[in-house]
Amino acid sequence: MSDNKHTAGSPEPREDGGTGRVVGTPSPAKGESLLAKDGEGAKPPAGPATELDEKSAKNAERVVAAFFVLAFAASVGFIAYYIGWSGRNGGMHGVVRARESNLWLGGTLALAMLAMAFGVTIWVRRLMTSKPIIQERHEMASPADTRAAFEADFLEGAEDSGITKRPLLRRTLLLAAAPLGLAPLVLLRDLGPLPEKRLRSTFWGEAVKKAKAEGKQGVRLVVDGTNAPLKVSDFNSPGGMITVLPEGIEEAPEAANEIAKAVTILINVPAEQFKPVKGRENWHVNGVVAYSKICTHVGCPAALYEQTTHHILCPCHQSTFDATDGAKVVFGPAHRPLPQLPLGVEDGYLIATDDFPEPIGPSFWERG
C-alpha cells in the first residue's frame, strides 16, 4: 500500500472511508472521509458503467434475466391462481377465501413488480454504457426584443380591436358577462333546503306533542337497538348508562336524520351525588337523568361514561362533561353542557315530558 497518509501497519481503508482502529485508541476524525485519497477518480463512479468487463457483464446479464424470469413466473402465478383457485362464478365467498385470495394475488403481484424492478435496476447499474453528459441551462426569461415585440403586437391588437377606444363597447361587454358568471351559482340553490328552524328541535318535541294530544304526559323512552320501552324499575342500578330514543322514531320519515339528533344517553347517577340544575329539579327520576348524546363540540356521540367520576367523555376530541352537575364541561374543547332532556314517569315507564330546551349538537351562527 503506497498510501503514505497512514502509518505503516494501519488497517486498510474500509469501503465507507473509515479505517478500522485499535481498541482503546480514539476513533478517527469524522472528517477523515473528506481527505483526498490516492488513486481517487480511477474508480468508476456509481451508476451506469462506462466500461464493461465482458465477464462480469455476462454475469450481470444472467442475474437480470433470472429476475425477469421470476417476474414472469409470478405474473403467470397470479393469473393461474385467479383462474384455478380463487373461486368460481364471480366470487370468493367469505372471509377465509377472501384472505387467502388476497395473500396469493397480492403476493404474486408484488413479487412480479419487485422482481422486474430489481432486474431493471441491475441492468441500469451494471450493463448500460451511457456516459453522464452535460447540457446547458438557459435563462427562463425571453430576450428583451421578443418581449418588446410582443408588447407592441399586444397593444396593436387592442388598438385594432377598438376595445381601448370604445368604452361603451367595453363596459356593456363587462355588463353582459357579469350575470352570466353568476348563473351557475343560482343553479346550485337546490343543493339543499334552507336551514330554517331544522336545527332547533328534535323528534322528542314532536313525539311529546303527539303523546300529549293523545292525553298522555309525555313520550316513552325506548332503548336504542331493541326499541323496548324502559321501565323505571329496569334501570335502577346506580352507575348505569344506556342510549335511548323517543318511541316511534323508527317510523318517522328520514328516521336516520331524526335519530342523529334525538339520540340521548340515560344515566343513573347515585341520588346523593346528584346536583340538579336550578329550575330543573324535577327533570330527573331519582337520579336517572337524560342528556343529548351529541357532543356540543363537533357532534360526535359522547358515548363513554366513567362510573367512578360520573364523567361523560366524547371519544373524538375528549370533551368531558359532569353527569352529576347538569353535564357541565369539565375538560376539553366543548364550550356548552350537553342539553338535558326533562324526564318523568308514567305507568311505571320512563317518559320525556318535553323536547331539549335548546338546540342539540355543535354551535352554529343562528343559535344565539
Place this chain on the structure above:
Amino acid sequence: MSDASAPKAVSGPLNFLDERLGSTNFFQRNVKKVFPDHWSFMLGEIALYSFIILLLTGTFLTLWFHPSMEEVVYNGSYTKLKGVQMSDAYSSALHISFDVRGGLLMRQIHHWAAVLFMASILAHMLRVFFTGAYRKPRELNWLIGINMFILGMLEGLFGYSLPDDLLSGTGLRITQGVTESIPLVGTYIYMFLFGGEFPTGDNGDLIPRLYSLHILLIPGVILGLVTAHMMIMWHQKHTAMPSKNQSNEQVYGYPFYPVFMAKTGAYFLFTFGVVALLGAFAQINPIWLFGPYDPGAISSGSQPDWYMGVLEGALRLMPGQGTEWVIAGHTISMNVLIPALVPLGIVFGGAMAWPFIEQWITGDKRRHDINDRPRNAPVRTSIGIAAVTFYGLLWLAGANDVLADKFHVSLFGTTWFFRFAIFIGPVIAYIITKRICLGLQRKDAAIAGHGVEAGIIVMAPDGGFSEKHEPAREEELIKILSKENARPEAPATDANGIPAPSQKGPMGHLRSRLQRAMTFDDIPVEEHGEEHGHDDDHAVGSGSGPKQLGH
C-alpha cells in the same frame, strides 16, 4: 452509435408522426435530456407513481361500488353482517371486499397508495423547502405542489367517507360540526353540502356527491396540476445538488434515454410492488369490523388517516372555555374555528408565502438552479424545522388518546402537555436547528480554511507537536464552497444621506432588520491556502459567534 439506421418498426411510426406533427424535433431535443442524480429527487416520483396507482385501482373499484345511501339488507358472504340493515354504499364495499376476486387487494392497495401519496408529497415538499429548490424560477411549481397536498387531503377525506362505515360516518359528523361553526353561512353550507340534515339529507345525496367529487372533480384537478407540475419541471430542468459540473449554466447527469427512463420505470415498479406488498400483507381500513354507520354509535380510539391528524389534534387541544362567543344573538364558535383554520393556515399559507417573503427580505431575485445545503440558510432551515415540529406535535396530539393508553399516562395530561408543547416546541426547535446549522457552517469554514485533520502528528524541531492538515477532496470542497456568504448590507443611505429605495419607510426598515436577523451570524466559508495556519479570526463571522474554531 454507428450509422446503422433504426429498424422499420421504430422508424415507421416515428416518420408517420413526424410528417404530420413534426414531432421528431421534440424527440430530438429531449431524447438525451439530462436528469441530475440525487436520492432525494425520487420522493416526488413516489408521489407521481402513487397517483397513477390510485387512478388504476380507483377505476377498478368504481366498477362495483354503489354510491348510494339507499337502505338495504346485507346478504353477501360476510356472515357476521348478514341480515343487517345498511346503506347500499357500505354493502357494495363489503361486496368488493368479499365477493369480487382481487377486490380486497385493490381496496387495500388503493388505500395504501393514498397514504403513501400524501406522505411522499410531504417528504418531497420538505426536500424542496430545505434545499431552497422553490427559489426563482420554481415558485410556481412550489405553489402547485402545496395545492396538490391540500386537494389530496380533501380527496382522501371524501374517499374514506364513501364506504359509509362507522368510522367514516364519524369523520363526516365532524365535518358537519366544523362546517356549522362557520360564521354567517355555516348552516347553509351544511345544508347545501349534505342536501339536508346529517346523515342522509332529504334524498340521500351526500354519498353520490362525495363520489363525484372523489372520482371525477378532485382527481381531475390534481391530474391537471400534476401535468402542469411535470411540464414546468421538464421545461425549467431539474435543480441539482452542489457538486462538480453542476451550475446555473449547465446540468450534469445521465441522459433520459435510456438511463433515466429505465431507472424511473423501475422506480414505478418498486412503488407499485411495495404498495402491492402492503395491500397483500398489511390490513388497512377493515370496514367490515367497524359495521355500518349508526349516528348513535362510535368506537373509542377513532383515528382519521394520517394526513387529517393535524386537524384532529388541533380540535382536541383547543380549550372550550371562553372560546365561544355570543354577539348580538349570533354564536361564534372559536373553539372550532381556530383549530380548523389557524394551524393549517399558518403552515400552508406560510409555505406559499415563504418564497416571496424570502425574496423580499434578501432582495435576491436571481435564478437558482443549484440547491442550497440546509445549513447554509440557517433561518430558512430553522423555520422549516419549527414548522415541522408544530405540525408534528399537532399530529401527535391527534392521537393523544392512543398515546395516553399505550404509555399509561393521564389523558388530560397529554392534552395539557400538547397545549404548551405546540408553542414551546417550535421555538426550541428553531434555536437548536439554528445552532446546528451555524456549527456545521463553522466546520465547513474550518475545512475550507485549514483543510482536514490528517491524523498525522508532526514534531517540530523545537519539540512541539502539531497535527498536519490536508486539503479536502475536490468534490467535498466544491460542496462546501457552494455556500454563498452573506454580503455586507448596502449602507442605508448613500453619501448624500439619501436613503436607498429598499430601506425607505417602515417596510424598508422592517426589511433591513429582517435581513440583518437572517445574516448577522453567518459564518463566511472561504478557501485558504494550507500555509494559512491557525489564524482563528479569519473564519469567524462578524456577529456574536465564538472566536474559536474549536481546535
